Amino acid sequence: MRTLAIARTDGYLEPCGCGGQQAGGLARRAQLLRDWRAEAADLVALDLGNFGSQPAAVPVVARALGAMGVLACGTAAEDLADYPTFTTACREAGLAHTSLVPPLESGAAPPAAIVVSGPGGPVCGLLSLCFGSLANAALTARAVDELERLHAAQPALPVLLISHRNVATTERLVAAIPGALRPVAVLAASDSNEPAPAWERDGLWWVPVAQRGRALVRLRLVRAAAGWEVRATAVLVADGPRDVAVQAMVDDYHRSTAPPPVASTPAPYPPVTACVPCHSGAVKAWRQQPHAHAVETLEQAGRLQAGCLRCHDERFRRDGQRSPAGDRGIECATCHDALADHLANTQRRPSSGARAACEGCHTAENSPHWDHPTYLTKILAACRAR
Ligand code: HEC
Ligand code: HEC
Ligand code: HEC
Ligand code: HEC
Known part of the structure; x- marks a missing residue:
């Protein structure tokens, strides 16, 4: 069995407090993850990326995710638009990242599919589909290449596909992936702020992951006769207590912006x-x-x-x-x-x-x-x- 905790930060450091609205934020998510780890020691945390539109906030988001033990993130267009800062920030925070988008002007190679490893060894393969300049056919071909590479290296590993594209486009893309290479679940970046239930179609699980870090999805992958069985629950990162160290990072960031x-x-x-x-x-x-x-x-x-x-x-x-x-x-x-x-x-x-x-x-x-x-x-x- 593998247990994963998944969120989508979207550059969201903390709730503003307007109108008494207090749900979510990095520090509350960090505390919730700590609680979940107390129940499931093997828990591995992932992020769907999209570090937001404030380049200055990218390093603090990456550092906070690193401090909460998030191992990998799937990049979205906003991250890649700030490619050099983002790559450096992830490296410094110990975060692996993946995306199938050609690099921007930086000339750096795009991060490809990765193997996410927890304390007990490899947990899952991860591949992120993002908006970018690749046409759908080229993106599909690259995705299949990457999945083949992953499969050849780690044949028994369950693969998760992160998609920042809409469900219809992602469905067409997934349909073109040969059976043996198919992912066990699609983590669908959702524009909603609220947690939403997962659904199954043709043996593939679709797990919506709400934006702005306001929801945390708990995903359990259980070995079954025919591959992996997927169980997903989504909860709101609500008004709970805040992790002191992560809150201090957020406060420092605010102090440092003139x-x-x-x-x-x-x-x-x-x-x-x-x-x-x-x-x-x-x-x-x-x-x-x-x-x-x-x-x-x-x-x-x-x-x-x-x-x-x-x-x-x-x-x-x-x-x-x-x-x-x-x-x-x-x-x-x-x-x-x-x-x-x-x-x-x-x-x-x-x-x-x-x-x-x-x-x-x-x-x-x-x-x-x-x-x-x-x-x-x-x-x-x-x-x-x-
Ligand atoms: C889109 C406009 C908008 C932005 C941006 C905004 N606010 Fe507000 N804020 C409001 C409105 C409107 C209210 C009053 C809400 C109400 O009472 O219904 C409010 C109320 C508040 C309150 C509650 C005041 C009280 O004591 O009841 C706090 C605190 C606050 N905002 C802080 C912030 C912070 C911090 C930020 C930036 C991170 C921020 N706001 C950004 C519109 C905004
Ligand atoms: C430029 C932004 C802005 C506009 C325009 C605006 N408000 Fe506000 N409003 C705020 C903010 C910010 C607060 C919270 C102030 C605080 O508590 O610090 C607020 C607070 C209020 C409150 C107090 C709520 C309470 O808890 O008692 C009322 C009432 C209100 N606004 C009504 C209105 C109405 C009606 C209009 C249009 C005629 C309007 N506002 C236009 C930003 C705005
Ligand atoms: C020299 C006096 C004077 C000053 C200064 C003044 N007003 Fe007025 N204002 C009036 C008078 C007189 C009326 C009409 C009152 C009436 O019909 O009861 C009026 C009416 C208004 C109205 C109502 C308009 C309507 O359609 O009924 C608004 C709004 C208003 N003033 C806003 C302001 C604001 C804001 C300022 C400051 C920037 C301001 N006034 C400065 C004299 C003044
Ligand atoms: C949050 C928005 C808002 C702010 C801030 C605000 N007003 Fe108004 N005011 C209104 C609205 C809306 C009306 C109603 C207009 C109507 O009835 O068509 C109004 C009406 C008025 C009137 C006419 C009142 C009457 O007798 O019907 C006056 C005078 C006035 N405002 C003055 C002021 C002055 C002076 C200030 C600043 C000290 C101010 N307003 C600040 C929104 C605002």
Whole structure:
């Protein structure tokens, strides 16, 4: 029997905490893996790769996966786009990786199919199909070559195919693989954040692996008369405890990324103070509101980063700088347009953001309890205050 734990990180270090959303993250996954290892000492961990769109985060993701004992990952397009950093980061973290995509400009050879070995010897073969410049026919031919090579070296080894392509394309590709070389399961990179059940078709198991490291799949390969029997369960990496060492790596990464500069020039839009003479009640009420404290929220969380500021700081949204202390956050100008005209002549009324404008920030992920009428009522209570 072989026991594997599989996730797909997707460059996801930790949950942001917006709207109380706390599921997942590297540190929680590390702790969960530790618990699983206490039950199954032979557990081998894999990752479906996709280390995210932030090149600076690639090394910390690789280091964290290395620290949690992840042995191998299957690369996706995003990883290969950052090929030199990614390869170096994996090497330093002791992570093997596999992909069937030609190298980019780097000129390096693409990582091919690999044998994943645990403490007790070889566990499985691994091959990753990724988006890339290869046409399907060429990709299939390469996959068959790699599987033949694996089979010749390790005939009894179960092979897992990671696919970053969609199910229909992968099905066509798998259909072209000769019977003796067929994988026992396809680990299908899924765009969903939620765990989903595996399914069987024509003797092949399809195991969806949710993105952003939010789900951990436990895969058991049991020897059966005709090859390997596959059992998969997927669980959400929820609000559990965090591994202290991995959390420290994430915190160090955040400390090492310099926050954007604090602006020394006036805001390129009318500031809140300009409204005080005629809307003092609204301004006073706004200052009591969460919108007026959205930057402090990030300061308290120690996360003054571009990725967070883009929804928490109006000044940053406009010109990439942080607001100095004072009135800042989601300001009057975030929701009210044509304010300069209004200040020049109060007969000219400013407009107010429609529902869609709220939902640019209040997304399903960042505001899971969003309900437009309820939230709007709170805003109007402030704007109508005398
Ligand atoms: C897509 C826009 C968006 C991004 C990006 C974003 N936030 Fe938020 N954040 C929100 C919204 C909207 C809320 C309010 C959610 C609610 O109450 O429904 C929020 C609320 C929060 C809260 C909760 C405040 C409280 O005390 O209730 C924290 C903490 C937070 N965000 C931190 C972060 C961090 C850290 C990041 C970056 C890693 C981040 N946010 C990125 C939109 C965003
Ligand atoms: C010199 C006084 C004055 C200043 C300064 C001023 N306003 Fe007004 N504002 C008015 C008046 C007068 C009205 C119309 C009030 C009414 O009809 O009850 C108005 C109406 C509004 C309305 C409602 C528009 C509508 O269609 O009903 C908004 C929104 C508004 N102001 C936003 C702002 C903001 C934001 C600022 C600061 C950038 C600001 N105002 C600064 C005088 C001012
Ligand atoms: C530029 C991004 C942005 C826009 C646009 C935005 N919000 Fe928010 N909103 C936030 C953030 C960030 C928070 C959390 C602030 C904090 O607690 O630090 C928040 C918090 C809130 C809260 C407080 C929730 C609570 O727990 O009490 C309400 C209500 C709200 N928003 C309503 C709205 C409405 C209604 C609109 C549209 C008219 C809107 N927001 C537009 C980013 C935005
Ligand atoms: C999160 C978005 C948001 C922010 C921030 C915001 N407003 Fe509003 N405001 C609205 C919306 C939405 C309306 C309702 C417009 C409507 O009824 O069509 C409104 C209405 C108003 C009105 C008209 C109130 C009435 O009597 O009907 C005034 C005045 C106003 N806002 C002033 C302000 C001022 C001043 C600030 C900053 C201190 C501010 N608003 C910040 C979204 C916002």
